[in-house]
Amino acid sequence: MLTFEEKLEIIETFPELERKDVSLKRVNFHYNESAYENKNVVYHLHPNGNGFVYAGKMTGYETNDKGMVNIREFTEIELREIIRKSILSLTAQDSEISKQPTEEVWINDNTITLTILEEDDLWNVYSEDGGLDGTFNTYKEAMNYLETEGFSRI
Structure with a gap:
């Protein structure tokens, strides 16, 4: 399991995310360019290593009622992948789904x-x-x- 510090280092490599320190030494990371109301990509990352990543607009992840995935046991590769996918899922899409992307x-x-x-x-x-x-x-x-x-x- 990655430590809190290791997870922070990984998350901070995403320049589009803004760190927000919250209560009980937990940290959130917001994607301010989100096309949706939700801006939280990383939610309540705790010094004990627990935390959540938003996956409510993605498939293939088991989410809670807020669309969050627990990342406590994620590897570096898994953490990078879910964060990248989360950011993309919150990014405005100009093309229609049926049209092939450019x-x-x-x-x-x-x-x-x-x-x-x-x-x-x-x-x-x-x-x-x-x-x-x-x-x-x-x-x-x-x-x-x-x-x-x-x-x-x-």
């Missing part, structure tokens, strides 16, 4: 991210440092490539 971020178990970007009727996959990883004729081809390489959509 840009999309994918992640693997090692928290490496790749971005699919539509450019000039092609679908390019870029690494975190901006290098071109592959070019595909269709979104489906790019998506199949990423899934085969062990990546999943954020």
Whole structure:
């Protein structure tokens, strides 16, 4: 289990989150650019290592009645993944769900991210440092490539 300090270090690597100290030495982290009423991404992180991350708009997580997931036993990879997904779930989406995205971020178990970007009727996959990883004729081809390489959509 990660310590309180280790969890804080991980959470503080997300520049879009703002730290808010609350009662009993607990800490919240807000996403002020949230498109929704909820701004809490990390809720009541406690010095004993307990805490919660908002997952109310995501699938694949068991949440409480407030849409929160207990992160007490999370690994570093799991914590980074759920925070990244939480932020994205609270971000305004301009495109319709039925329309394919023009840009999309994918992640693997090692928290490496790749971005699919539509450019000039092609679908390019870029690494975190901006290098071109592959070019595909269709979104489906790019998506199949990423899934085969062990990546999943954020």
